Amino acid sequence: MIPEDSHLKERARKAAKIIAKPADFKVCEGCDSIVAARVATCPNCHGYRFDEKPASVVEQARLLASRAQTSVIADDLF
Numbered sequence: 171m172i173p174e175d176s177h178l179k180e181r182a183r184k185a186a187k188i189i190a191k192p193a194d195f196k197v198c199e200g201c202d203s204i205v206a207a208r209v210a211t212c213p214n215c216h217g218y219r220f221d222e223k224p225a226s227v228v229e230q231a232r233l234l235a236s237r238a239q240t241s242v243i244a245d246d247l248f
């Protein structure tokens with residue numbers, strides 16, 4: 171069983187990775203997930219519209235790290 175605390179730390183760790191290299195990621199406009207820049211469609215909602223601005227990626231990563239929500243940081247892809 172994973173305690174909620176380490177779950178949040180894991181999210182924060184992923185977010186830090188994304189914030190360090192925002193050009194490698196983009197934000198899905200359909201579900202606000204952060205996905206790898208090379209994917210053509212969102213693995214979460216199958217959307218194909220993305221916000222690729224590094225500033226948007228960083229902002230979204232901070233948001234995802236700070237609260238639990240249904241959007242995913244999709245790194246099953248790495």
Ligand SMILES: [Zn+2]
Nearest residue numbers: 198201212215
């Ligand atoms: Zn999506």
